Amino acid sequence: MSDKIEGVKKLFTSKSARVETNRGESYYNNLFERCQARLDELRAQEPVNRLDFSELLSEHGTDRRDFMKWVSATTAMLMLPPMFAPLVAEAAELMNRAPVIWLELQDCAGNSEALLRSDGPKIDEIVLDIISLEFHETLMAPSGHQAEKQLDGAMGHFNGKYLLFVEGSIPVGAGKEWCTIGASGENFLDHLTRVAEGAAAVVAVGSCATYGGIPAAAPNPTGAVGVMDVIKGKPVINIPACPANPANMVGVVLHYVLTGQVPELDSLLRPKFAFGYRIHDNCERRAHFDAGEYVESWGDEGAKNNFCLYKMGCKGPMTFNNCSIVRYNEGVNWPIGVGRGCIGCSEPDFWDKYAYERPMADAKLKAPTGGVEKSVDEFGLGLLTAAGIGIGIHAAASAIAGKKEDGGEA
Numbered sequence: 001m002s003d004k005i006e007g008v009k010k011l012f013t014s015k016s017a018r019v020e021t022n023r024g025e026s027y028y029n030n031l032f033e034r035c036q037a038r039l040d041e042l043r044a045q046e047p048v049n050r051l052d053f054s055e056l057l058s059e060h061g062t063d064r065r066d067f068m069k070w071v072s073a074t075t076a077m078l079m080l081p082p083m084f085a086p087l088v089a090e091a092a093e094l095m096n097r098a099p100v101i102w103l104e105l106q107d108c109a110g111n112s113e114a115l116l117r118s119d120g121p122k123i124d125e126i127v128l129d130i131i132s133l134e135f136h137e138t139l140m141a142p143s144g145h146q147a148e149k150q151l152d153g154a155m156g157h158f159n160g161k162y163l164l165f166v167e168g169s170i171p172v173g174a175g176k177e178w179c180t181i182g183a184s185g186e187n188f189l190d191h192l193t194r195v196a197e198g199a200a201a202v203v204a205v206g207s208c209a210t211y212g213g214i215p216a217a218a219p220n221p222t223g224a225v226g227v228m229d230v231i232k233g234k235p236v237i238n239i240p241a242c243p244a245n246p247a248n249m250v251g252v253v254l255h256y257v258l259t260g261q262v263p264e265l266d267s268l269l270r271p272k273f274a275f276g277y278r279i280h281d282n283c284e285r286r287a288h289f290d291a292g293e294y295v296e297s298w299g300d301e302g303a304k305n306n307f308c309l310y311k312m313g314c315k316g317p318m319t320f321n322n323c324s325i326v327r328y329n330e331g332v333n334w335p336i337g338v339g340r341g342c343i344g345c346s347e348p349d350f351w352d353k354y355a356y357e358r359p360m361a362d363a364k365l366k367a368p369t370g371g372v373e374k375s376v377d378e379f380g381l382g383l384l385t386a387a388g389i390g391i392g393i394h395a396a397a398s399a400i401a402g403k404k405e406d407g408g409e410a
Ligand code: SF4
Pocket: 279, 280, 283, 284, 285, 286, 287, 289, 307, 308, 309, 310, 314, 315, 316, 317, 336, 341, 342
């Protein structure tokens, strides 16, 4: 037991090796010059979407000052130093040079909904408005043969240049014919493979497209998998969560427009700028966790005082995402903010492994497979399989004490 607690202590006090936030002056000077050259090149190109960014901002009542505030926050979110802010502003204006094709596969359209939120849109959504969305079968007016013609036209015209956004999982079980599309009855796997071929990069949006999500929950009747399981030899970027946060979608496209490259990814292909930290690292209830103050049952005094939700099953300590910082619904709030623990929706197999109201220490689950990062694996091996050990050194003591009081095994 003491070895395990020492291991937890070491993990929680060691300097994170996952996210490199300062790469040195010469790296950033070099990158700055490359970004400038890239933006000059893009500015010389004809926009593929005629919408004007400044006009859109003023239509939505957003002034330059608000925009520059957003630029500073986005520059920081992308882990770039402040000197990049003018380039980030320029890249936002040049997003209309980025053709996007969006496929919906086995999904609930929740990510499209998140993308489309139009009630008092934040600048993130306005920026997404000017992306040239060349094909999105749920949103566009044409259907049937006309839609197929539009897709073929966009693929031909922007061959090698478009970003392919994919929402939903791919059924590959039992002949792969669980879902088909179009007059020819093309199955989803063939459809995705064909459209991905001419893409500059493929962006899997939401938990279904990244790891199979809810369709892949046991017993996974359709053999659902994520994009990275079937698309090889092409850059794949995963933006998991249920739904993916539009701020992270903007971040990925903006990074691509700015640098011409995909952002730095972790071993699950998630951009480190968004998924480099745990929910728990930046949670507003963290002080209560550290003090051993927990909600013990729904509606109790702890709940009224916004105590930590770990004992109610919060999986924030093992979930990598930035929603504790970026939040949802125009940045107004997020699940833990309204009193509901994190269910780990940005982690593989979240529905089977995390989405229940019991703390992980009681669950006797195995560590996540697939190796998120070494430290996450250590985290999993050190914590998730260690039934009886709470999360973190402080929680370990209080959780064990709490269980003993309850007469449970420690
Ligand atoms: S366990 Fe959950 S509620 Fe508690 S501090 Fe961590 S992330 Fe926040």
